[in-house]
Amino acid sequence: MIGIPQKVSILAAFLVASDLVTTTMAGKDFGNVERLLMDYMSVDSTTENEGAFGELVKAGLEHNGWIVEKQELDGNPSRFNLLATRRPLEEFSPRVVFNTHLDTVPPFIPPTEDAEKIYGRGSCDAKGMVHTYIHLLRHPKG
Helix, strand or coil: CCCCCCCCCCCCEEEEEEECCCHHHCCCCCHHHHHHHHHHHCCCCCCCCCCHHHHHHHHHHHHHHEEEEEEECCCCEEEEEEEECCHHHCCCCCCCCEEEEEEECCCCCCECCCCCCCEECCCCHHHHHHHHHHHHCCCCCC
């Protein structure tokens, strides 16, 4: 079993895949790429406040066929790590692990967009990264 240290001070999301060629998200719909990122960025996830965003990511992964384990930090149910796999860890040995955090620094800045770019807290660090990992695992061949 992969464990995430209980003393981690930030929320971490782990997406684990055993084989990026055979473990695909084919047929699964995460919806419009830009819309999902805007939805992610619309949730305040400043440090110590990231639980709602973690629950959103967890629900989205589970809806799309992932097995998600929630690991509380120091007994605090509003701060937790996520460990997401395509099949039970007992059945395989992970080859690839994606790791990021879900919290953002204060203050919360809601997203905005123009014709070319999306702006706001978390667009690059790290809600954009969470979104990128999910998208990459959905389209493993490029």
